[in-house]
Amino acid sequence: MAAPSPSRRALDAFDRAILRIVQRDNRMPQRKIAQAVNLSTAAVQRRIAAMEHGGVIAANVAIVDPDAVGLGVTSIVEVNLIDEKAATVDRAKALFRSDPDVQQCYYVTGGRSFIMLIVAPDMRSYEATTRRLFAENEAVASYHSYLALSRVKAGMELVIPDAG
CATH class of the missing domain: 3.30.70.920 (Lrp/AsnC effector binding domain/regulation of amino acid metabolism (RAM) domain)
Incomplete structure (x- = not known):
């Protein structure tokens, strides 16, 4: 059986915790995100990249009034x-x-x-x-x-x- 595509990869508790943080402040340094979710900075970086590639994170934008x-x-x-x-x-x-x-x-x-x-x-x-x-x-x-x-x-x- 083939591995799930990046967009079909199930989100685990770490992914969901990262998403909660970055949707409030996507400029937060990844080292701070890593501390908040108890992962290494490299692991957070890989997870964010995978979620961007898979379309879970659709865009990184500024919301303008x-x-x-x-x-x-x-x-x-x-x-x-x-x-x-x-x-x-x-x-x-x-x-x-x-x-x-x-x-x-x-x-x-x-x-x-x-x-x-x-x-x-x-x-x-x-x-x-x-x-x-x-x-x-x-x-x-x-x-x-x-x-x-x-x-x-x-x-x-x-x-x-x-x-x-």
Whole structure:
């Protein structure tokens, strides 16, 4: 039997402990992570590299406050496509994935095709985005926007369960 691919490798308690740390602060020195999880620095380095290679750690990024960079409009948008044919859905996914104003996008069940989060500097820019992505898109049957009044919580930190 072949060994599991890096992306299929089961995460053990050490991997999960490392993930809990790096998703809060991925700039923490690996020697400090090693001390916190009771492993050698080299072991932590190997485990992090394996999790990056396997796609468990998808990216190492800085989370920027949209207001601090002049992106004052946040909208949650529900999108309905004209049909759910694979070609229609795939084209929509490609378009939404490639647009820089779309921060998050989910293909969903429950009477909608997509739910997405869009940020823009102002309402004029937001209108241009909605025209480009939805109003002028023949694959979109309808869309509904919810403008955020305030950001109550925004984060990417996952609650990582213990190894089971």
